[in-house]
Amino acid sequence: MKAKVLIRPKEGILDPQGKAVERALPALGFDGVHDVRVGRLVELETDDPSRLDDLCEKLLANPLIEDFEVEVEQ
Amino acid sequence: MIGVIQFPGSCDERDAVAAAQRVGDARLVWHEETDLSGLDGVIVPGGFSYGDYLRAGAIARFSPAMEAVSRFAADGGAVLGICNGFQVLCEAGLLPGALLPNEGLRFICRQVELIAEDFSGPFGSDIAPGDRLSIPVKHMSGRYFAPDDQLNRLEADGLIAFRYAPGANPNGSVRDVAGVVNDAGNVLGLMPHPEHAVDPLTGSDDGLALFRALAAAQQPAPA
Numbered sequence: 001m002k003a004k005v006l007i008r009p010k011e012g013i014l015d016p017q018g019k020a021v022e023r024a025l026p027a028l029g030f031d032g033v034h035d036v037r038v039g040r041l042v043e044l045e046t047d048d049p050s051r052l053d054d055l056c057e058k059l060l061a062n063p064l065i066e067d068f069e070v071e072v073e074q
Numbered sequence: 075m076i077g078v079i080q081f082p083g084s085c086d087e088r089d090a091v092a093a094a095q096r097v098g099d100a101r102l103v104w105h106e107e108t109d110l111s112g113l114d115g116v117i118v119p120g121g122f123s124y125g126d127y128l129r130a131g132a133i134a135r136f137s138p139a140m141e142a143v144s145r146f147a148a149d150g151g152a153v154l155g156i157c158n159g160f161q162v163l164c165e166a167g168l169l170p171g172a173l174l175p176n177e178g179l180r181f182i183c184r185q186v187e188l189i190a191e192d193f194s195g196p197f198g199s200d201i202a203p204g205d206r207l208s209i210p211v212k213h214m215s216g217r218y219f220a221p222d223d224q225l226n227r228l229e230a231d232g233l234i235a236f237r238y239a240p241g242a243n244p245n246g247s248v249r250d251v252a253g254v255v256n257d258a259g260n261v262l263g264l265m266p267h268p269e270h271a272v273d274p275l276t277g278s279d280d281g282l283a284l285f286r287a288l289a290a291a292q293q294p295a296p297a
Contacts, residue, residue, distance in 0.1 A: 013219065014174075016175060016179045017175065059132060062129060062132070062172055064171070064172045064219075064221075
């Protein structure tokens with residue numbers, strides 16, 4: 001079964017990468033873009049999707065600084 | 075005997091061995107080793123273990139040697155994590171908090187001033203609160219973070235070991251935190267590199283105090 005895990009910096013944690021992207025946009029003519037946050041996407045295939053949350057908490061994300069969402073493709 | 079863990083991607087393990095050998099015996103411990111008997115202290119060194127993939131330290135924490143280090147620490151053994159080693163210890167849950175990419179998104183390599191806090195455990199034996207130490211940092215992800223309530227507890231319990239001197243915070247760490255200890259005081263992690271500050275010829279020997287403390291540590295008695 002295919003799954004996608006979306007990991008992003010927790011609310012309130014400074015994301016300098018997002019800030020850098022945000023500052024670059026006006027120079028390219030993309031005005032009015034705010035609150036850019038950069039996370040990452042992990043794609044995987046698993047035989048046991050019930051263990052995905054556990055797997056995310058233990059390895060793919062650090063719950064102290066990151067939130068994650070799991071999306072299983074049916 | 076002090077053991078220095080060597081992961082694929084470590085790069086400061088030999089300097090850590092050389093620094094520890096100035097004050098005692100030291101040897102490398104390959105990341106697949108699980109027998110730490112005979113060691114009085116352990117150093118988790120700097121570098122880019124497992125390529126820093128996913129997050130710095132995230133994969134190294136699952137190596138066989140790190141599982142042995144967790145047991146060693148639980149038995150009361152002295153563990154010093156430097157830079158990537160600090161990141162690994164935080165990821166492993168042996169130390170509170172996490173290390174995020176530097177605020178300025180640049181790799182930082184320079185000498186910084188640290189101020190020692192009043193912290194407990196073997197590592198404070200040779201360092202007095204308020205001591206200023208000149209030690210280099212070199213890292214990409216050195217921004218210490220913990221939530222406010224946790225930071226308040228760390229401060230109240232005397233678990234902050236080092237702070238960057240006022241105005242010297244290189245990476246945006248919360249409350250200028252440069253290093254912390256665990257509740258028992260036997261595990262210490264810091265971003266600056268004491269193993270690169272062991273000889274006045276290269277600027278400072280302020281880092282030696284931590285290696286002296288480690289060399290004086292007692293072998294843990296397994297529970």
